[in-house]
Amino acid sequence: MVIKGVVPNDFTYTVVIISLVKEGLHEDAFKTFDEMKNNGFVPEELTYNMLINLNAKNGNRDEVQRLYEDMRFRRVAPSNYTCATLISLYYKYEDYPRVLSLFKEMARNKIPADEVIYGLLIRVYGKLGLYEDACKTFEKIKHQGLLTNEKTYLAMAQVHLTSGNVDKALEVIGLMKSKNIWFSRFAYIVLLQCYVTKENVVATEGTFLALCKTGLPDAGSCNDVLNLYVRLNLMDKANEFIVRIRDNGTHFDEELYRTVMKICCKEGMLLEAKHLTNQM
Incomplete structure (x- = not known):
């Protein structure tokens, strides 16, 4: 990619890739991404996130994983957003072991989890029958002041319901109601x-x-x-x-x-x- 005789740098490549993605020219975006790496430039976390998110939306799990592994190989630190995209994709396709593995990796690398990630983690614990882990996670985010989303409350309520503890499920929904959170x-x-x-x-x-x-x-x-x-x-x-x-x-x-x-x-x-x- 040479524009009017000017050799592109990492910033130029980043701008071009973002523009191509926004214009829907996804194939060109990936070609430019590969060219960028072949020319010795290391893509930014923002660039990886954009391409990971694009592939996640299209359900391209193998490509998402390849991009994430390439990101780690090049020592580009993933953000909370990167991990949330991956965890959402793993959860969607019921790849629960990968969700737990990535969450542990986040903890090791001190990447903070937000309520969305914790909510998915509660659901995964529920799917795997890890009732106590789900409860501990819910209590943890409640004490951290991260509990604000209806989806998180309902995830925990469903775990209680599935485990046969209906009163606890109603208690969680009652707590949600007491916080004036809108009922969907x-x-x-x-x-x-x-x-x-x-x-x-x-x-x-x-x-x-x-x-x-x-x-x-x-x-x-x-x-x-x-x-x-x-x-x-x-x-x-x-x-x-x-x-x-x-x-x-x-x-x-x-x-x-x-x-x-x-x-x-x-x-x-x-x-x-x-x-x-x-x-x-």
Whole structure:
């Protein structure tokens, strides 16, 4: 890359690569990146981050890993942002051992973790059944004053819920509410799961109504409510609920459809079953 006879330096290469990425000329950006290294220049952390993030968005895991390893080889210190991008990618593809390995590497290199990274770590601990580690991490960030995001609270609530400790899950959601953190649609879904597990019909119905105010209910929540009614033999409520979600245009996934058809056949709701089958 020679512009008007001027030999580029590391700053020039960096500016060009950033410009190419912003213009969507990704192939040219990578060619310029390779040229930069071949000419003896060491890319900055910013340049690596931009290319790592670009590949992460496209799901190019091997290329992300190659860039990260090249970064380390050239002694370019990764930042919190670099690690967050990698951890998010590893989590997305359920590569949990790599998440834990990178987190340990961050600790060794004294790279500070933020709430996003800690939140993903809590989820990973939950997936691996490391309940105590998830709890310790949550308490750690709470004491550090990093606990501000709804996603972190809900991650911990889900870990409690999965481990069978519903009261603890509700305690975490209650703590989130006490901090005046806005309840998203997902928060109502998690709260609904808690009340269904506790078999609290009144609280379940109230939470479902709150969920409906955010838009059409999701199939999973509808299935949870129906299974609660069946479990408690509240078949009149189950039948009314089926008619309601059918009429309001709720999307039925395979599991919800199966649950509804089972109830309809058991209760002799053949017309409802036929009507629902025609809609699917």
